[in-house]
Amino acid sequence: MGDELSERQRAILRLLIEQYVATARPVASDVLAANPHLTVSPATIRNAMADLERAGYILQPHTSAGRVPSDKGYRYFVEHLMGTAILPQSEQRTIDHQFHQVELDVEEWMHLAASLLSRLVHNAAVVTTPHSTIPRLKHFQLLDLAERRAMLLLVVQDGTLTQQLLTLEEDWDQEHLSALATEANKHFHHLSAGELAEAVLPPDAPPLLSRVRAVLAGLLARLEEPAASRLHREGLSQLIDQPEFRETDRLKQMLDLLEGDSILLSIVPAVQAREGVQIIIGDEHRSDQMRNCSVVVARYGLPNDVNGVIGVIGPTRMPYGRAVSSVRYLSDLLTGLLDQIYGANSRADA
Amino acid sequence: MGDELSERQRAILRLLIEQYVATARPVASDVLAANPHLTVSPATIRNAMADLERAGYILQPHTSAGRVPSDKGYRYFVEHLMGTAILPQSEQRTIDHQFHQVELDVEEWMHLAASLLSRLVHNAAVVTTPHSTIPRLKHFQLLDLAERRAMLLLVVQDGTLTQQLLTLEEDWDQEHLSALATEANKHFHHLSAGELAEAVLPPDAPPLLSRVRAVLAGLLARLEEPAASRLHREGLSQLIDQPEFRETDRLKQMLDLLEGDSILLSIVPAVQAREGVQIIIGDEHRSDQMRNCSVVVARYGLPNDVNGVIGVIGPTRMPYGRAVSSVRYLSDLLTGLLDQIYGANSRADA
DNA sequence: ATTAGCACTCTCGTCTTGAGAGTGCTAATA
DNA sequence: TATTAGCACTCTCAAGACGAGAGTGCTAAT
Numbered sequence: 001m002g003d004e005l006s007e008r009q010r011a012i013l014r015l016l017i018e019q020y021v022a023t024a025r026p027v028a029s030d031v032l033a034a035n036p037h038l039t040v041s042p043a044t045i046r047n048a049m050a051d052l053e054r055a056g057y058i059l060q061p062h063t064s065a066g067r068v069p070s071d072k073g074y075r076y077f078v079e080h081l082m083g084t085a086i087l088p089q090s091e092q093r094t095i096d097h098q099f100h101q102v103e104l105d106v107e108e109w110m111h112l113a114a115s116l117l118s119r120l121v122h123n124a125a126v127v128t129t130p131h132s133t134i135p136r137l138k139h140f141q142l143l144d145l146a147e148r149r150a151m152l153l154l155v156v157q158d159g160t161l162t163q164q165l166l167t168l169e170e171d172w173d174q175e176h177l178s179a180l181a182t183e184a185n186k187h188f189h190h191l192s193a194g195e196l197a198e199a200v201l202p203p204d205a206p207p208l209l210s211r212v213r214a215v216l217a218g219l220l221a222r223l224e225e226p227a228a229s230r231l232h233r234e235g236l237s238q239l240i241d242q243p244e245f246r247e248t249d250r251l252k253q254m255l256d257l258l259e260g261d262s263i264l265l266s267i268v269p270a271v272q273a274r275e276g277v278q279i280i281i282g283d284e285h286r287s288d289q290m291r292n293c294s295v296v297v298a299r300y301g302l303p304n305d306v307n308g309v310i311g312v313i314g315p316t317r318m319p320y321g322r323a324v325s326s327v328r329y330l331s332d333l334l335t336g337l338l339d340q341i342y343g344a345n346s347r348a349d350a
Numbered sequence: 351m352g353d354e355l356s357e358r359q360r361a362i363l364r365l366l367i368e369q370y371v372a373t374a375r376p377v378a379s380d381v382l383a384a385n386p387h388l389t390v391s392p393a394t395i396r397n398a399m400a401d402l403e404r405a406g407y408i409l410q411p412h413t414s415a416g417r418v419p420s421d422k423g424y425r426y427f428v429e430h431l432m433g434t435a436i437l438p439q440s441e442q443r444t445i446d447h448q449f450h451q452v453e454l455d456v457e458e459w460m461h462l463a464a465s466l467l468s469r470l471v472h473n474a475a476v477v478t479t480p481h482s483t484i485p486r487l488k489h490f491q492l493l494d495l496a497e498r499r500a501m502l503l504l505v506v507q508d509g510t511l512t513q514q515l516l517t518l519e520e521d522w523d524q525e526h527l528s529a530l531a532t533e534a535n536k537h538f539h540h541l542s543a544g545e546l547a548e549a550v551l552p553p554d555a556p557p558l559l560s561r562v563r564a565v566l567a568g569l570l571a572r573l574e575e576p577a578a579s580r581l582h583r584e585g586l587s588q589l590i591d592q593p594e595f596r597e598t599d600r601l602k603q604m605l606d607l608l609e610g611d612s613i614l615l616s617i618v619p620a621v622q623a624r625e626g627v628q629i630i631i632g633d634e635h636r637s638d639q640m641r642n643c644s645v646v647v648a649r650y651g652l653p654n655d656v657n658g659v660i661g662v663i664g665p666t667r668m669p670y671g672r673a674v675s676s677v678r679y680l681s682d683l684l685t686g687l688l689d690q691i692y693g694a695n696s697r698a699d700a
Numbered sequence: 701a702t703t704a705g706c707a708c709t710c711t712c713g714t715c716t717t718g719a720g721a722g723t724g725c726t727a728a729t730a
Numbered sequence: 731t732a733t734t735a736g737c738a739c740t741c742t743c744a745a746g747a748c749g750a751g752a753g754t755g756c757t758a759a760t
Contacts, residue, residue, distance in 0.1 A: 028753055043703050046754070064710045064753045104515035139493055143505060145691050153511070155493060155503060161511050165454035165691060178532075236586075237605045240598060248596060255587045341495050341515060378722055393734050396723070414722045414741045 014081040026066035071282035085321035118235020120326040123314030128229035130308035132158040135223040142177040158306035193220035244315040296323040300331035364431040376416035421632035435671035468585020470676040473664030478579035480658035482508040485573040492527040508656035543570035594665040646673040650681035
């Protein structure tokens with residue numbers, strides 16, 4: 001079980017994976033032999049392939065078929081063979097251009113990032129809207145709606161917008177609501193859910209204020225959960241073209257996965273903990289439901305502050321090089337954008 | 351081509367459609383004959399079916415197959431045969447219950463409505479977030495972010511929340527921003543995009559104010575377009591179980607349809623114009639892309655004010671009765687919820 | 701250590717075939 | 731006249747047969 005592969009074996013594994021990723025068909029020895037980078041005969045390649053199979057890097061679907069990479073093979077590939085791919089300059093420029101064209105709006109950015117990513121890699125893309133781990137109140141406002149109905153508007157330090165409708169005990173007009181909000185904003189500014197719950201209110205404060213405080217604390221607390229991330233999905237239709245989803249049940253599995261937030265969000269914490277682009281291949285997933293797909297994903301944003309996750313999800317047969325370079329480029333780009341907005345602020349706070 | 355179908359033909363057409371909707375297989379004459387509601391022999395039914403086919407209500411996939419409803423057949427069914435279905439009390443209660451459990455939050459309601467609808471009808475569901483045709487400014491706020499970066503926050507009369515990042519010419523601190531916003535809110539309150547663009551500013555107003563006015567007008571104008579509706583999709587995975595989507599290309603077509611907003615939103619104006627639940631079957635659609643699906647859809651909300659659209663989309667083989675009753679119940683429910691919030695307000699304005 | 705040659709295995713598309721499904725028609729019946 | 735039993739006919743579909751082709755592993759030669 002030694003991990004020492006000969007130079008030739010490594011070359012063969014690399015070419016085999018590249019070939020398989022491109023064509024989705026088992027790769028035969030003479031196809032590889034036709035490759036100008038390999039100057040040996042099909043027979044030699046067959047011997048090497050037999051070794052690779054014994055070592056678990058490739059598989060044979062059936063006797064008279066070529067070989068197919070195993071999850072272990074892909075792992076070896078991304079670790080030792082593919083090098084550090086970089087997105088071509090021309091594509092970088094196209095992407096930059098598209099971001100310049102769009103409005104200055106975080107949601108738009110996320111949407112664009114997801115959509116670009118899915119098209120770059122020809123797989124589904126997922127992006128979470130950025131938010132900080134300990135959301136702090138930036139501003140809130142109370143808006144009169146109908147009699148005894150008000151809208152409580154909450155702006156979080158990380159840019160998140162939330163609203164909540166309130167039924168009031170008594171009738172308040174807009175002027176009084178605004179006054180109350182303006183005053184309270186001074187006290188509540190920059191507090192987290194926990195701090196808010198403990199904040200001291202002036203003794204003469206109206207009962208509405210403590211009610212508002214409770215609701216605000218509740219909203220902030222809900223935003224602390226990782227499940228609060230808004231998920232942008234894109235490029236489902238890219239997946240359907242993949243031959244691995246020809247059988248409808250595999251596709252259904254995938255759809256279920258993408259429709260429910262839970263499984264996707266389960267990988268978010270792991271990603272946020274580490275730096276750089278992460279790759280999870282097939283059976284390396286915890287969830288059975290993801291056993292036959294791969295995920296290439298990275299955190300973006302400010303390390304211990306407002307950040308999110310961007311990634312690609314698709315079958316294990318994935319252009320890992322391209323996926324990694326695309327995810328890396330886009331996550332860096334988003335980080336830059338967020339830094340422009342929140343960077344100075346957070347540095348000032350520190 | 352007379353539309354007069356005999357009583358028996360109507361009965362046969364009705365049973366055939368019900369049967370086909372349930373099983374998705376061509377319906378044979380003796381299957382219908384086995385139905386206790388029909389006391390005639392298979393041969394008689396065959397004669398009637400031949401008539402129905404000549405008249406275009408049903409089709410025969412091939413010689414030795416049973417019959418399948420045509421789009422015209424479905425149209426006749428929904429118009430004359432299915433009656434006015436009502437959602438069972440028990441299900442109504444379950445739905446009410448779920449809405450009571452959820453927070454007072456419009457987005458949550460829409461999400462819940464879409465999710466419930468898709469499960470009720472076992473098809474994909476689509477709900478647009480409610481908004482008014484002429485959005486009017488309710489409130490805005492300017493929030494300091496980093497140096498020379500501010501967030502412009504816009505609350506529309508219909509509850510829509512929008513934000514836009516601004517790069518400022520000079521540094522403003524939060525206090526001055528708030529003061530400017532508070533003052534300007536008085537002037538801008540309840541204005542539409544058009545009115546806002548023409549609003550007179552005090553002569554001593556800082557240049558930032560006219561900048562803000564322009565941005566606000568732009569945001570409001572963008573919200574006037576029907577494409578501004580936020581679309582909640584749900585239940586894609588319900589579709590994949592439908593036998594009509596066994597062939598991947600049909601499914602792909604459907605996915606493309608649901609992923610792009612454009613085609614879906616194209617039906618929104620038509621729906622908003624009319625009252626009640628509307629049904630569009632197969633080739634009645636304008637867009638080729640929708641030729642083999644049906645849509646059951648209704649407007650909800652306040653007629654000429656804040657409203658949206660809720661509907662089901664799926665193959666033409668759809669349980670129309672159930673779809674109509676579900677859409678009707680949910681649209682009425684949403685209307686009621688919105689009326690509680692905006693109803694009094696809008697009546698006061700009128 | 702590499703490779704040519706070859707026998708062997710397994711898949712896949714095509715073809716055949718027969719059973720079964722469901723019809724339309726005809727002639728008998730109420 | 732409307733209905734129905736009976737039956738021949740058509741077409742689909744699943745199962746089996748079969749051969750071509752793909753790709754291998756092994757052996758013996760280089």
